[in-house]
Amino acid sequence: MQLTDFLKVDTATNPHFHPHHSTKLVYLNNATGFPQAYEYDRDSQQATRLVETSERIMLATYIENDLLIGMDYGVNEKQQLYLWKNNEDLVPLTNDPAHIHHYGGVSPNKEWIAWSSNRRHEQFFDVYIQHVSTRDIQCVYKDDARYDPVCFHPDGHHLLIKKTNTNLDNDLGLLHLETKELEWLTPHESEASFTDAAFSNDGKSLYLLTNVGREHTGIARLQLQSKELEWLYTGDWDYEALTLSHDGTYLAYAVNEGGVSHAFLTHLPSQTAKKLPIQSGVVTSFTFSHDVTQLVFSLDGAANPAALWCYHLKEQTVTKLANSTREHTVQEKLREPEQLAFTSSDGETIPSFYYKPDGDGPYPTVIFVHGGPESQIRSVYNPFLQYFVSQGFAVCTPNVRGSTGYGKRYHHLDDKRKRMDAVRDLNELAEWLKTEGFAHPDKIAVMGRSYGGFMVLAAITHYPTQWAAAIDIVGISSFKSFLENTSIWRRKVREDEYGSLEEDRDFFDEIDPIHKVDDIQAPLLVLHGRNDPRVPISEAEQIVEQLKHRHHPVDSLYFENEGHFFVRYENNLAAYEKSFSFLRKWL
Template sequence: MNETTDLLHRLLEVTTWRAFDVDAQGRILAGYDGSGTVQLVELRPDGTRVSLTALPGACHGRYLPGTRRVVVSHDAGGDERAQLSLLDPDAVTEPVGEDGLVPLVHDPAYIHGLVEVLPTGEVVYTTNRRNGVDFDLVVRRVDDGTETVLYDGGGMVGGAAVSHEGTRALMTRPGRPALSSQVLLLAGDTTTELTDAGEHARYLAPQWLPRGEAAVITTDSGRDHLGVARLDVRSGELTWLVTDDEHDVTARLSPDGETLLVVTDDDGTSRLAVHDVDGTFRRAVGLPAELRGGVADFLAVPRWSPDGTGLAITWTDPATPADVLLVDAARGRSGVVASSREPLEDLDLVAPTSHGVPTPDGETVPCFVYSPPQPSGSSVTIVHGGPEGQSVRAFSPIVQALVGAGHTVLVPNVRGSVGYGKRWYSLDDVERRLDSVADLAALHAYLPRLGLDPTRAALWGGSYGGYMVLAGLAFQPELWAAGVDIVGISSLVTFLENTSPYRRAHREREYGSLERDRAFLERASPLTRIGDVRAPLFVIHGANDPRVPLSEAEQVAAAVRANGVEVEMVVYDDEGHGLAKRANRLDAYPRAVAFLGRALG
């Protein structure tokens, strides 16, 4: 292996931690990928670490309050059909496989998504078992298996929260405008729309206040940026608690309803603070000295301890793969409970600088630039998925390995990205899709200002980022020297026709409708212009991908090859939407990086 491959292997083999839950005794339910996929580990206050699962694929879980049981969410081979099972940590003598779990909600033909565990020992979940398309919201009593359906009104279920007395629920579902949502109050057989389905606003993470007359919610209703508000469940009136006109703000409410952990998104970094429930600032939360300029990973939601004294969070930054932190809310301090940094301490990992890249139509694309100590002049632009995703200042083996190979790496938040306000995330909806693709050309035009060679520029992206790679190569063939497409969309039409039915209904709001917008979808599809592609292409896909079917990769690879252009394609039979298993990442990513090395010279 050469030095770049050596470095990438080392970076990919670093193990990471995630915080999933905290119980009343201070035990933390964590995710650890030492086996190659994320499995459950219990971190105990005395420093003991007990490995709980050894499942075929990645999993996550929550403690079942009042018991010593864990609710485990797991799927098969990345198919995203989550199943729910129970596990007793005290009975584990060695990590258990599927046969060591007690089934709770099982039907492998459908998805059962864990939403919440209640203090009463009940489990709240969503499921599409009624018709395979629409999701219902269900509460299941664990002791006797009885279930109550809270919502079966169709569509996707976003966030949900059951009231303290257990008789009502708040739920968010998609609204009519792209990336918008609506809040419903569910009470017995009555469903009340607290917000308008036609409002162009997001409502996220409803959390009941103890007396049950209101909830804390994150929203950008009437604002450009997300803020934290009190939502009156009788009138639907919002009262703002914490806002910032320049940044998105989110919050997590303590179990006693007295305290908020407030997280401010500042250009891809997280600032943490503790506030009173009325929004009054108490104190900032300090990080350990070795951690700075990173993000609290909300894929693993910060979890308050049952007594409300602290929280377990997941933290990552360019030099920290993923650590578990325990936050002391009273003191505004945090400490590392499980660290991932030690294997990398001898490496000089690069932190990005922040740039605003101008576009011909007067916009500015936020962009992080990772520069090697001795730039070779080549560049790789990495586009995130979504499209309503966000590139943040997180650890990336790919970025650091490319920088180690001498490439300058640009990580933009093109229009359509979240984290920079409602106006920005709306600029790629439906007929504006190609405006987002045009941002790639603006990034390319910026390369000489960074001292880079525009003839040695490549694209890399996954999922929607894969679409952007293919669109860049097809619509701007004179600009790009190579592309790496990971589980990307090659045709918006065939993607919508062949994706899982539940995702089609959801995604048509963002991309456009097959019925109404087919002509535009054809025009915006890379496959329509595939004859213009000149640059070599590397394609990675999972055979079990329920979001972007394997056929998307197969058709673009075949079409590019038919034009005499180099294509290298790798497919993994045990993967879904992306590469969850370390063994597959160790195989695919060094090949992709070596491919770029050859293409960029």
């Protein structure tokens, strides 16, 4: 099998049923080489690409019989909204390519849509509504903070909005669109998130996910008048992907158990819950059909790439939607990972997924670190990691301290000046893999993207003798220069996690890889997109330049038409062919 075979496996995500037809749904598929909008017809079992564009489509959903499209340019994340009417050209709605626009729902009468944008000031996001027919735009709420619309109230006169305080803390409020009065619904003192909110049909309550006063996220019902919170489901893992059926009778949701999803459906009138029979993987994007007889979702598993699946409520069966993705030839080569954990030197349990190749160990091993760190590596299809395994490399993907999915306490174990404890986890993981016979002692590489790229650079500067090779993808080489140069709207939420320029410059000078380049012993490959609005390409250029100056083995590949994420097939092929050649050379 070639790398191309793994990369050509297309994925189906983000399904939305047509509001009036239970046989049609729209979703995103990357079969062309980057995400595009497709419509699936249940009667013919065929999918049709809807919009011809050479750019990434980030959003596709229905507004009556028309399609709302969200698209950016050059993967710069400055999403613009369009209306696709009568199978003709895209009609611009936001038409402000210098700024970001986040969609926030359509009004009950389907005449207005809501969105947020930083068009007033680059650092702040205000809330707008726009008339679908006249294109008239009204700013309904502005303040010097991050605000986003969530959804319209069933009465059409109120809008649920979210204020983001940090990546893990937010508030929900009900905005009266005529008076502009805002009533906060979720007062709280300690850190808490309130997400996936949906109004009951009578408009008197909200179903939502929250971890207020708890270690893990659960499902609750919030009474709007009294602001009383009633817990419906809680547990020792996070609940996610909460979706309410159009008639208000069913809740669909998933439980994230160590990076693997379990899917459930609750009938609200009877309060009976049923676990759905699904394959191993991660469930996202539930959508109910108009007649509430079908529940479609995207299921992405390590050995079962993301496709659309349907749960038939009457028959209580799950079937894959034929032809929602193409047939692929790599199925027999795909590996399900083992869930492993080791105990760090300070007693923390560090979980990971381990992909074992054919043959007997110990193996040349790649440790791959996720971004965030407010994120979690999960059991999903990853084409280049699966390719590495098929070529004889073992792959270990840890959820180092600071990862989400394991409770608030675990997430905060790497905050600010505890940052290097997470880097120590990587070094101790490598030692543990060697001790257990999983990894060849002299053939361990570390690889990561975004914040994971920082972890790579920190690992090879603070533990230089551990690593045989390293690959940094859109990584941070200096928190100080990163915070100075990242998009201004991101700086505050990043400082809450990483530390601030005002208070932590001395600490950044102490840990930043750019100040310890002379300690690096491992050969380094650096990959980056020039349109990256999150981690500027200067983070890559400065460390590559210094390593070249000291004649250290370093290589780089920069993409002119990519941002923080590589979405185009030809660029992913180039990036990971180079990565594989690099690993093969040094391991």
